[in-house]
Amino acid sequence: VGEFERALRELAGFGALSPKDVADLAKKFDKDGDGTVSLVEFMEYLGKDITEMLEQKLRRVLVKAEERGAYIKDIFDEFDKDKGGSISLEEMEQVLGKLNVFNNVSEEEVRKFLQKLDKDKSGSIEFD
Numbered sequence: 001v002g003e004f005e006r007a008l009r010e011l012a013g014f015g016a017l018s019p020k021d022v023a024d025l026a027k028k029f030d031k032d033g034d035g036t037v038s039l040v041e042f043m044e045y046l047g048k049d050i051t052e053m054l055e056q057k058l059r060r061v062l063v064k065a066e067e068r069g070a071y072i073k074d075i076f077d078e079f080d081k082d083k084g085g086s087i088s089l090e091e092m093e094q095v096l097g098k099l100n101v102f103n104n105v106s107e108e109e110v111r112k113f114l115q116k117l118d119k120d121k122s123g124s125i126e127f128d
Contacts, residue, residue, distance in 0.1 A: 087124060
């Protein structure tokens with residue numbers, strides 16, 4: 001509860017919570033019952049889709065990469081092994097992992113995010 005309590009107290013409106021209130025909230029947020037409140041669980045409770053947050057983070061990472069001279073198409077082409085214009089969801093997961101986009105995110109949420117990127121449900125992501 002320590003980190004969770006500190007996080008709640010730093011958010012506006014949660015400063016006056018008793019330790020019991022914090023424990024009750026932690027139980028409410030802890031959907032899988034593992035005794036911790038993951039970022040995914042917290043975001044779900046707040047009504048935010050973690051994939052939205054990941055998209056925003058990916059955009060920020062790619063903007064920074066371009067500012068440093070690394071262009072998105074070049075990064076994509078590096079992982080497009082057969083040069084067919086697409087990379088598999090597994091390869092995309094590796095790319096984003098190397099860019100540190102998925103820190104503190106469950107594998108399930110990563111899969112949801114990648115499936116959202118796969119617009120045509122082909123199992124791969126095209127550069128377009």
